[in-house]
Every structure is written in C-alpha cells, then in structure tokens.
Amino acid sequence: MRYATEHPDAVPPAAELDSVLRGGPFHVALRAAIAARGLPLQRVRHHLSRHGVTVGVTSLSYWQQGARRPQRPESLRAVRALEEILRLPDESLIRLLAEADGPAPDGRGPSRSYRSLVAAAQAEDRLRAELGRPADAGLHLLGHHEHVRIGAARELAARDCRYVVRAHREGVDRFVAVHRGDPGCDPARVTVHALENCRTGRVRWDAVTGVLACELLFDTRLRTGDTHLFRYAVEDGTAGVSREYVHASEPAGGQYTLQVRFDRAALPTRCHRFSQPSPAAPRTGRRDLVLGAPHLSVHTVEPRLRPGLVGIAWDWE
Numbered sequence: 001m002r003y004a005t006e007h008p009d010a011v012p013p014a015a016e017l018d019s020v021l022r023g024g025p026f027h028v029a030l031r032a033a034i035a036a037r038g039l040p041l042q043r044v045r046h047h048l049s050r051h052g053v054t055v056g057v058t059s060l061s062y063w064q065q066g067a068r069r070p071q072r073p074e075s076l077r078a079v080r081a082l083e084e085i086l087r088l089p090d091e092s093l094i095r096l097l098a099e100a101d102g103p104a105p106d107g108r109g110p111s112r113s114y115r116s117l118v119a120a121a122q123a124e125d126r127l128r129a130e131l132g133r134p135a136d137a138g139l140h141l142l143g144h145h146e147h148v149r150i151g152a153a154r155e156l157a158a159r160d161c162r163y164v165v166r167a168h169r170e171g172v173d174r175f176v177a178v179h180r181g182d183p184g185c186d187p188a189r190v191t192v193h194a195l196e197n198c199r200t201g202r203v204r205w206d207a208v209t210g211v212l213a214c215e216l217l218f219d220t221r222l223r224t225g226d227t228h229l230f231r232y233a234v235e236d237g238t239a240g241v242s243r244e245y246v247h248a249s250e251p252a253g254g255q256y257t258l259q260v261r262f263d264r265a266a267l268p269t270r271c272h273r274f275s276q277p278s279p280a281a282p283r284t285g286r287r288d289l290v291l292g293a294p295h296l297s298v299h300t301v302e303p304r305l306r307p308g309l310v311g312i313a314w315d316w317e
Helices: 014-023 026-037 041-050 057-065 073-085 092-098 114-131
Strands: 139-150 156-167 172-180 191-196 199-206 211-222 227-235 244-249 255-262 270-276 284-289 297-302 308-315
Touching: 014 026, 014 092, 026 057, 026 073, 026 092, 041 057, 041 073, 073 092, 073 114, 114 172, 114 199, 114 211, 156 172, 172 227, 191 199, 191 211, 211 227, 244 255, 255 308, 284 297, 297 308
Parallel strands: 139 255
Antiparallel strands: 139 156, 156 227, 172 211, 191 227, 199 211, 244 308, 255 297, 270 284, 270 308
C-alpha cells in the first residue's frame, strides 16, 4: 500500500487508515495519515515548527518510507506533535514505534530492543522536561571519556564520565547527566557523585525503564564561547548480567572514548565495538577488541561522534 503525500487527491479511505493505525507498521501508518490530510511534507514541517519542533523534510520522507525511525527525544516530540497535526488518536503513532520490537539486529545474543530504546528515550525526554533542560542545554560537546566498570557478578557496577564542553549560549550553569541502567535496574538505588567542577542538584528517575536524570550544577555561569571541564560518577549494580554498553549520542559532535573494565573474577570470552545509525538499523562497524592486561579493559575511540548509537558488547561464554 503506497500513498504519495504530494498528491492530496490520493486519500486512503478512513477504514484503511484505521487499519494501518491499528496494525502498523509505523512508516505505513504515518504515510497514510499524511496522505489522508492531503499535506505536502513542506506543510507538515511548517506545522511542526509551530509546535516548537524542528524536523527536516528529508527526515520526514525517510520516516514515511521506513528508511529511518524516529528515536531521539526531539524526534519523539515530533511524533507526538504529528498525532495532533494529523488529527490522530493520542499515542497511535508512538504505540506503533514501541511495538516495533524484534531480535538483536546483528543476530548475536541479547541486545537492547527497539522498544526498550524508544521507551528509554521517552523517559529521558520527560525527565529532562521536569528538570527544565533540553538535550544540548546550551553546550557543545568537545570531548567525552566514559569509563564503565563491570563487577564480579557480571553486573554494570559503575560509570565514570569526564566532559569537556563549550557554551554557545549566555549564562549556562548546569548539565543534566542521564544514566540508562540495564534491564532490571532500580534507579531509586542508583547514586550520582559529582567529582570535579560540579555539584549534584535535583534528581529524577523512571522506575519502569531504569532511566535516571541528575542535575550537575556548575560553580559559575558560562559566557558564550567559554569552555568547562567536569566529571561525575554513577554507582549502579542494581540490575542483572550485563552484556553490552550502549551510548546514545545526543548531542553529537566532539571526541568520544568508551572504556569498559572487567573484574578479574568475571572475564568475557570476546568483545567487540559496534555502531547503529538508529535503533531500527542493523549494527555496523563491528570490530573485535582484545582484552588488554593488566587493566583487563577494552576501549573504542570515536574521533567525532555522529548521531545514533555506539557501544561495546561482550560474550560471557
């Protein structure tokens, strides 16, 4: 079933639109809904801008073709706005995104499902809104070094994060740190420690997805162009066996280093790095990593972080 949004006369019957809204998939439902309203993509983009959401025509085209799926917080805000603009039932498009679950894209053991990634992104978006901070919060990312520690019980025990940022807005004085725990994580028992050039503020969490958001308050208000270095750590250890660590790169830009260190009592049999343009896309850029002694760690370096996901996965046996 194909509908051309450029031709307002190609309007699907209401029964057909109801059917694809119930059964999906998402891109077919979106294409049908846009066609039913008779809106060119330029007009859809204009309506979204009036809702305070910026999405390009190319992205909208990719979404309705199924070439990409919306997964970043800003994109999910756009999907909710589209439900209103296209006069659709609440949650109708978001639900189809959440139901687009499936096996691990690379076929190698458990990975975070598309449904769980969308749910986590929604939770993160909501928690940021509660703290009054958008994704970039007036800061450009120049460098990010993330050190993940896997404990003796094979659990995600802790993370240590160092940031270098530059303000592109006057008066920036805080950053929202986000922790996405493994399945089963209890965010109420997760602790955030401010280590360098910051202090902890308000904390919010979502018990269902295991997402926690914490304000890190700077001791000064940055002027436009000012750089700032800060460091914080997260103690977790509340979930089960960890098999991968995935970093969602938003905002993109800057150098990113991910290091995963294992306890000597629990060493994996193999490790590899991977990347994904989006949760719905296949994993690419796979490269085996050698567990180095004496620190028992592996790492990957991204010279310039791109939108999407990057991570390290490992097998226990």
